[in-house]
Amino acid sequence: MRTETGINMPEPHNPGGPEPATHNRQPATGNRKPVKGIGLLSGGLDSILAARVLVDQGIDVLGLTFVTPFFGPDEGLEAGRKAGIPMRAVDISEAHLAMLKNPRYGYGSRMNPCIDCHGLMLREAAKVMQSEGADFLFTGEVLGQRPMSQRRDALRSVEKLAGLPGRILRPLSARLLDPTIVELEGLVDRERLLDIQGRSRKRQAELARRFGISDYPQPGGGCMLTSEGFANRLRELFRIRPEAGVADAEIIKWGRAFRLPGDNMCMVGRQRSDNLKLESLARRRDVFMRSMDYPGPSCLIIAPGDLADGLEIAAGLVASYSDAPENASVRVQWMTMDQTGILTTKAGPKNNYKEILIS
Numbered sequence: 001m002r003t004e005t006g007i008n009m010p011e012p013h014n015p016g017g018p019e020p021a022t023h024n025r026q027p028a029t030g031n032r033k034p035v036k037g038i039g040l041l042s043g044g045l046d047s048i049l050a051a052r053v054l055v056d057q058g059i060d061v062l063g064l065t066f067v068t069p070f071f072g073p074d075e076g077l078e079a080g081r082k083a084g085i086p087m088r089a090v091d092i093s094e095a096h097l098a099m100l101k102n103p104r105y106g107y108g109s110r111m112n113p114c115i116d117c118h119g120l121m122l123r124e125a126a127k128v129m130q131s132e133g134a135d136f137l138f139t140g141e142v143l144g145q146r147p148m149s150q151r152r153d154a155l156r157s158v159e160k161l162a163g164l165p166g167r168i169l170r171p172l173s174a175r176l177l178d179p180t181i182v183e184l185e186g187l188v189d190r191e192r193l194l195d196i197q198g199r200s201r202k203r204q205a206e207l208a209r210r211f212g213i214s215d216y217p218q219p220g221g222g223c224m225l226t227s228e229g230f231a232n233r234l235r236e237l238f239r240i241r242p243e244a245g246v247a248d249a250e251i252i253k254w255g256r257a258f259r260l261p262g263d264n265m266c267m268v269g270r271q272r273s274d275n276l277k278l279e280s281l282a283r284r285r286d287v288f289m290r291s292m293d294y295p296g297p298s299c300l301i302i303a304p305g306d307l308a309d310g311l312e313i314a315a316g317l318v319a320s321y322s323d324a325p326e327n328a329s330v331r332v333q334w335m336t337m338d339q340t341g342i343l344t345t346k347a348g349p350k351n352n353y354k355e356i357l358i359s
């Protein structure tokens with residue numbers, strides 16, 4: 001078929017309707033072992049389509065999705081199901097957090113270091129490629145779709161970061177990019193790859209329809225690092241605890257976040273599930289607090305430094321966000337793994353704390 005650009009576009013394997021993807025159907029390459037590609041599937045339509053375009057060539061495809069405190073595997077696993085390919089989830093939490101503190105290519109509009117993040121994922125995928133004896137990696141990236149991370153030079157930077165020049169195939173834009181090694185070697189048929197670029201989703205929607213893929217997620221979302229509120233929490237965490245680890249990053253996902261004096265930070269539950277989560281995440285040095293007299297939030301102070309004033313303010317937060325009427329006296333219990341105590345404070349207007357709310 002012809003595209004708007006006048007370049008031949010491959011007919012999907014089953015233009016008439018849905019068909020489960022199949023594997024190990026190889027292009028005519030003699031007795032060579034099956035060509036195998038390892039794909040990064042984030043959950044969006046593009047990576048589903050990239051996988052299907054390759055499966056349609058008879059290439060054996062394994063999908064990877066990643067786990068960090070900021071995004072989980074569910075969307076990627078679902079994408080793999082829609083693409084009809086086997087999937088594997090890889091936990092890269094430690095490496096991702098280390099990268100996040102000092103990304104070589106900086107952040108996007110929030111705390112999202114997308115170029116470095118892609119580079120890291122591809123490096124991890126390269127390990128799988130090696131252990132699986134696969135031939136190449138692929139992604140669903142589309143040239144020019146995102147202003148920062150999908151520019152031509154950004155795509156090259158990612159390849160360099162991953163130490164994989166020429167080994168990363170972008171099936172949806174491949175014909176607008178330099179041929180990769182597997183295309184040059186004839187393992188992947190470049191003529192059956194695509195030439196999509198830009199922000200329009202029209203051609204992807206059309207391709208999805210032809211592959212019989214419906215009910216796919218809209219792009220974007222899913223990564224907490226792109227949220228302004230979460231980015232502010234994370235900046236504060238890195239400021240007060242440069243050595244913050246995965247467990248700290250996990251804690252700041254729950255409830256409301258407040259600054260406390262002495263370079264401290266606490267989380268105050270919004271709802272019962274936050275309270276339970278904060279309690280379950282408390283570590284030896286964290287301070288866990290709750291109201292003894294009224295139903296209300298739990299509070300967790302992240303492994304505090306000097307808490308001379310902070311403890312009393314945190315107790316005030318617990319009282320003020322509880323069901324206690326204004327000015328009621330409230331006993332707040334605090335506890336670490338080794339110590340416990342009770343502070344008596346007054347419930348006040350929540351507005352009193354808006355200066356220290358991290359939003």
Ligand code: SF4
Nearest residue numbers: 112113114117223225
């Ligand atoms: S949006 Fe989040 S998950 Fe996606 S590349 Fe950027 S940092 Fe990584």
